[in-house]
Amino acid sequence: MLDVIAAFVGELRSAGIGISVTEHVDAAQAIGVIALEDRELLRETLAATLVKSQDHRAAFDVAFDIYFSTRRALNAGGEFGDGEFDHAEADDGDDDVLGVGEGVGHRREMSTEELMRMLEDSMLHDDIALRNRVVQESVTRFAGMTPGRPVGGTYYLYRVLRSLDLETLQQRIIEQEGTARAPLGTLQQRLILDDVVRRIRGLKLAIEAEIRRRLVEDRGAEALARSVRKPLPEDIDVMHATREEIHALERSLLPLSRKLAVRLMRKRRHGRHGPLDVRATMRHSLSTGGVPIDPKYKHPRPSKPEIFIIADVSGSVASFARFTLHLVYALGSSFSKVRSFVFVDGIDEVTHHFEEALGPAEAANRVNEEASVVWVDGHSDYGHALSDFHERFSQDVTSRSTVMILGDARNNYHQSSAWVVADLQKRARHVFWLNPEPQPYWNSGDSIIAEYAMHCDSITEVRTLRQLEAFIAELA
């Protein structure tokens, strides 16, 4: 068991979760005092001792399912059972309708329509036992798994989901639930919808777990863990994130910005005093016979930077720009003023969208709909956007301003207009460039970052939330 724990800890470490030796020892101690047959207890035990942040829990759960799943299958209770999967056991219930567990010959006889009907039944009555049997059957039937292939199972999952056609299923169930309990107000309709969505989500997770379990049986835990290892939310590359990953990022953005705001506020409040106040010091020195023992300081007036964000929102880097705007506005109180501009080949100010909108997410939507950023053809043109900026807004940039330009500097071979950046550098206190591309790609193809680079205070590669957080913390 200790070997398994050690391997498991190794896997978590390679997934990016820092685990100290003490924590490893704790885990080893902890499994000494619990009953090992209980898989959920083991899971919670290891989680409590090894994973010290909820953000890492998802990665932990994936790894746990892989390392501690061997020969354990879904049982009728809906949770993972602790015994070996037993066909007879699955069959001795009231499941004459199914015949799933009765061996290969019988299995062939069930048609796809029957399977779909069973699935619909299980969803309609929220029958977990039935659902799990359907899951097993449909994975066998549709996934088309080839033994020994070094894959993480995403494709198998896709194949099963495509065959089951969950969207139609969801629609049908909602209709059936609706007619069963008519008449309905909007509230009830909404509740039914949410309920069904939850059931479908459960089904998807069950399918995923089943595929993973079979993959472990096929290739062993370590090999599989390597294939399915996913980056932690703060390490996801924003530019290449999938839709789910973007969603995960959005969720972790809010707590992140809150944390950052608290940290900056503390930084401002502590450890700084203003310049020496000579008058006050002299007056106080009267009580010590004119010897200035106790120096007095003026109240600190930390200057808050004024931020200009100029963001490329063309397809390739849009999501990245959104995150940065999100984060900067969440920190509104740390800056005296934030003005934001977005461009593709034309430029437009979007500050008012953020000021009027209720939340950053809504603001981002409004920016997408209303800002007029396309000048000619909707391909990024840094040259035109920057000279346009210079013409319309550059007189507002003063020595108190910090200018942040976000973009990959892929200019589609247009003019660079780097002189605008040079001019901005003269006017502003700082000019920073954040580039969401990995550094090795800079200046390759149509990227002309080097031309701008010589006029910027720094160029930073910012591809993940962690890097972005570090940069913003430095800035404020």
Place this chain on the structure above:
Amino acid sequence: MSSRFTGPDVVAEQLRAVDYLPDNAIASTVFLADQLAKPVLVEGPAGTGKTQLAKSVAQITGARLIRLQCYEGLDESKALYEWNYRKQLLRIQASQISGEDQAWSDLEGDIFSEEFLLTRPLLEAIRADDPVVLLIDEIDRVELETEALMLEVLSEYQVSIPELGTVTAKQTPMVFLTSNNTRELSEALKRRCLFLHVGYPTIEREREIIQTRVPGISSELADQVARIVASLRDIDLRKTPSVSETLDWARTLVILGQETVSEHETLETLHVLLKYQSDIDKVRNEFLATKK
């Protein structure tokens, strides 16, 4: 090592008996905390029963609850101990007046003795003779530097006082730290604790919580309340309703004499559940748009 429980299911059972409904993770972690004599760091959104967990554990173990509420600016003299210097001064003056010619070293030993020590929550928990549960509430509110104060207490269950020496715990107290996760806690602190995330409960568990905590509620109403709240948590609100707000809402509905939740009552009582006008408007639009 102290062992108050024989298994996680016992923990769960006993917590249930005092109207706290634990899930799997909570029961297992409390059990482990007891077995390994380690503090538990409880993290999660506000109003999900983190503080209540410590109180309930104190109740089932028959222990005294010692609570340290953290805030910005909390320091040693408020958390650990302080010398009662007024009393010390008095003692010195008294010895001068009575004309006792006490040697300085005697006097010093005298005024730095336990008699002149004011114990604060952490030291009190360590020195207690009876079983105690120490609750360090909202640890994320103190500065990073102050966290370090607690490390000795958390790992060794002892406090070092320069004038007196080290005070070691006579019995291992159960320690709970809660955090709303407004800042990252230090690695050193996290390493010494077991980690427990208390999130929003599942629909089934929330329904049970409502039924135990709100007397006189019909099971149908409890079920509806739990489902509505679960749906509300799915949409993007400024402040998602917590368990305690859910309970308030359920109580309101019971007082209003509702058997089931209808759209009208939901509209009228939404302010119990949601604390921002913009959230209320949003929910009205999404959930209760009247079709015409």
